[in-house]
Amino acid sequence: MRKVIARAIVTTSILGASLLMAESDNIRAYDLAGTFGVTSIKNDGGIKLKNGTFGVNLQMNNFTVKPRFDFEYVRITDKERLIAGLRAKEVNSLIKGSINGVYEMKDAETFFPYALVGVGYEHVTDETQGFESHPFIQGGVGAGYRFRDNSFIVRLEAKLLQILGGETIQGRSEDNEVITTLSFSVPFGRILHSTKQPVQPVMIDSDGDGVMDQFDKCPNTPKGVRVDGAGCPLPEPKTEIIKEQVITSLEGNECPVKIDGPDRDRDGVEDSVDQCPNTPCDFSVDDKGCPVKANLMIHFATDKANITDYSRPLVKRFAEFLINNKGSMVHIIGHTDWRGSDQYNMALSKRRAKAVRDALIEYGVSASRLSTEGRGEREPIASNKTAEGMALNRRTEVKLTYPQYIDAGDK
Template identity: 30%
Template sequence: MKHFSKFLLASMLVLGLTSVNAQDANNPWSIGIQTNAVDFYPTGQDAPQGEWFNHYFETDNWNILPSVSRITVGRYIGAGFVAEFGGSINQIDQFGERSVGDLSYYSADLMANYSLRALLNDGWFDPVVGVGGSYNWIGDTDNDLQGFDGATLNGKLGFNFWFSDNVALTVESNYKHSFETETASHFQHAAGIKFIFGGTDSDGDGIYDKDDECPETPGLPEFNGCPDSDGDGIEDRMDECPNEAGLAQFNGCPDTDGDGVPDPQDECPNEAGTAEMNGCPDSDGDGVADNEDDCPNEAGPADNNGCPYEDRDGDGVIDDEDDCPDVAGTMANNGCPEPSAEVVSELNEYSNTVLFDLNKATIRSESEDALDQIAEIMEEYSNTVFHIGGHTDSTGADDYNLQLSRERAESVREALVERGISSSRLTSEGYGETQPIATNNTSAGRQENRRVEISLDEEKEMRE
């Protein structure tokens, strides 16, 4: 027994090395299995007892039953307090320095213990102080030592050394003071193993339900018991993509192509694109995403599936806007050709051969071929508006000449309409004798001034 204190010291050094749990609300119950030692010597009474704490650590005066001789049951109350009930048996053969015959020893203890562990940053070292009472039965011996049967007031100092989540090595010393029989006051030391239990961990993740924010799903301590299935550092209940590792900036969702659009919102998750195109690229910059663009490398309008419109005649006016898609024209004339000066000159060569009855607007029959030629040329320029102007010489009254020129111009217009030229493409006007191209003093000059001229009516829009 002299080496028992050395054994306790070695156990303290070997077993108390890690930071673990202790008895608390998660593990409210404990059971202790101990060996106890009873010492009457250092209690400050008369001989055969010594002075207070005299030879306190001297085990020669200890009464030890070398077996499991003390059992405790504890229940966590809260705020670091534990109510503990203990029962002990022993045999007393040493009363101070005096040997006695074997005396039976029984004790029932009820203690209120307080753990100082929280003050030490919840480490493995758990000092405990306690106060309470006991009822003790000490058997008598042949007249030299009277038996004792009564209560004591107890004070306790102990240490728990937690070396796993549920198991601790315990050592403690209780002073039991008897007010009835002072010689019955004594120290009871105990050492053994304590087991804590009673906590509920429904999902088996090592975090008790009381502290587990996801008690039905195994999780991690850093997320208070909640899982992070994809291991991206964002717990599942806050992760919009819990099964795919992602980024915090996208609430746990990945951005596979690195274009700044998270995959769930990215219509092209494997190709870098733009937010405007919902994560898809637009290679030709025409505002139509490549995955919807029939011509991804040629800019074109959306209403043509991203392809440029055709320009079959190559005149720079797309077919969709070209009134003459198969004939090269000008943009100003909606893609249709415009007659050149030579063409206008040719028209007027024919128009100069159009003859009228004397002082009438009736076209003579020999002018039919000329009108046919004029209509044929106009048909080639289907988007052009032509103007027919009638002119006279200065012979006769001005009003008469003006009216006659108007009627002759209108007669030519009607003749061309009859040959298939749209009336919306023809305008006519009479100018009388106001626009001579030769002198009116000679017969030849007056003949030149009596004419019908065809020109382009650029100020007129084609009427339907």
């Protein structure tokens, strides 16, 4: 059995050395560890950490409470009886297997404390009365430290183990063990999320409209022209024209007559050219009499939900558009790239949508007009296999609707 344990530990070390050759700045799906420590068995009348302990464990990192599978071998180094009065046999070793839930209290770049609870089974070689194979429960605490951009992790851990179903011998029942271990683990598997703030690429806005060149669909916009989220000019405001054309208002009617001509919906566009003849009169419309449309797309840094200085002017302009265009409702949708677990990305996309909503409220838009949704990594607009594609997928989009208006052509 000792040879089996030794081989397992050697295998872990060899695998760890090979994986260290490829450094990573990210949290990966699994941690494989070799452990070394000491155990106080059945307390032996007091805590005596004198029995060598060796093992391996595998931890899965794509959950909030992370499953960890442990295999441990304890060699009994003290040949005195473990329970007074029983000297017929000597227990040589313990072999334990367990499954544990690990909660890391801080997802930090280097140091992180954690706690764990678990269940398992302990096999006793050369069993004797009062010291037999039984299931157990255990709990513990520890602290970890990540080295070399998370390519190597050291953990110090202490656990208390309680045997289930043990016997009381000569009035004593000390069916518990104290275990302290030092482990060395190597992360491997797919990347879940980054632990470091990435260096942001230099972004250029050649025409000075507030939309970076890589996202600007109208790259040569003249200076001073208001643009939408895609960098294209917004429709010219019609406020002054409407004021000049107002003739009168009907007493008791909240929709004044705006032009001298047939205008059934009183939106300021004559019926002969009005392509949306049923628009409510308080809606802002274009020169065809249809509700004005606009778009906003914001991009984010890796694993971040804060709006960048580059994007702030876009959000402000969109807020001004909403304030000047009544009747519209805005649904904000957050997205991520494919790195990270589904659960993590869904939460991140919701935070991104909320960040845009909070900014619009800050700029004066009523909260009652805004709703949010997170869709995680499910709807990419570019390939997630390149850095450029992932940058495009880390975004929020908006859907602008006029819920009080139904165009007859859409029925």
